[in-house]
Amino acid sequence: MTDLLTALLLGIIEGLTEFLPVSSTGHLLIVQHWLGQRSDFFNIVIQAGAILAITLVFRQRLWQLASGWRDAANRDYVAKIAVAFLVTALVGLPVRLAGWELPETVTPIAWALILGGVWMMAAEHFAERRGDQPLVTWKVAVLVGLAQVVAGVFPGTSRSAAAIFMAMLAGTSRRSSATEFVFLVGIPTMFAASGYAFLELALEGDLGSENWGAVAVAFAAATATGFVVVRWLLGYIKSHRFTGFAIYRIVLGAALLLLMPAGS
Template sequence: MHDLLAALLLGIIEGLTEFLPISSTGHLLIAQHWLGARSDFFNIVIQAGAILAVTLAFRRRLWELATGLGEPANRDYVAKIGVAFLVTALVGLPVRLAGWELPETVTPIAWALVVGGVWMLVAEHYAEKRGDVATVTWKVAVLVGLAQVVAGIFPGTSRSAAAIFVAMLAGTSRRASAAEFVFLVGIPTMFAASGYAFLELLSDDALGGEDWTAVAVAFVAAAATGFAVVRWLMGYIKAHRFTGFAIYRIVLGLLLLALMPTGS
């Protein structure tokens, strides 16, 4: 029962933090210090739950784009999603092949939370000076792709935070428009990353010994929580700034540095 509860909590944490600009990887690494480390397969599965969540949350927008490719605006938007994904893949794959591993200590995550929180406050301040711009440019698409790579290298950065605020600074200053583009880019990005990681495990014959009930519980928890979070966030940011998330990151990071100065 304890293991199922831990799996449930980890699934909820993934669903809560994957799309909020507070870093899912950082929170999962921190949580696993207390709830116990999980296999790479477990982490892939709960991320798959988050992918399902965002796909369902944007199902109408995805259908609109898929069935409206005859319209230049839709073709242009889909092409920009493709460019952002390709930039992430072309830059991120060599990093993966080079053997980059996430740190096992909390200290770098704590610093990334603090620095990322400050960056969010500064970035949103300057982005708002650009006015209310909803257009996604090619420059935004390229920079969103690069931001996703940076977030993957530095746990605690947050893929959504890095990409959304880069998009806002690069020209898409309307929060909801920047977030929607980033989330839609995240669908193929997360599918590809999870699929690649799964194939690695499969080739290494590292898929045995799983508690399938715990895996299923975590998957459902991540999907259900992630869906609710995406729907809530897209409504929230239409009328609110990201300030609360930035403050949360800074406070959490400072608490971790104070309570766990050695990082473990």
């Protein structure tokens, strides 16, 4: 397979899985097991494409929040996004510097997929028993920030899954409200994480020699695919539960344990 075709495939997979609650890390692990590992720089670039996609999807909402600062409800919502981001940054940075992260190998990722699927079904069940509660509270903002840190420590958890279902359990039981808040928090969070990772590589002189054509193809593929997937997901969850994603995670995790070498 040519480098450009490999890059295209990896970009599509990143765009498909970054914001669905199924773990982009787990899927990229499978593909890179067969197609070969890519550089950290390459992985940062395709994640940046996914961030651009979600920014484009929410461009009108972001403009509404930015231009409507005189509205108290807008200011309150932006402040909660800021709190969730700051919690992630203030807790996550020391965790990262301390090196508290499980290795991106099959066994921990597979178990994170399986346990995450069970957690998703349980969380959605208990959230729905409380009835329709669309508001994002300060408690939700803090716990979403912490959930993003947990997802960073346990590869395969899925940042979106951990944060969405934490929001639903903590008080925002409406799926669409919880998902929108988590996605909006994800924009500054992922930009900051990608920027930090890029700075680390630059300071270490580890940007390497890249095939820039392949990098550009992967970036474009991640952006285009991510845009379509997020638009679809926002419509899907208005009338569907997350159960299908949970079952998929459990099946994928079991397949990883059975079919892939434990050390890969």
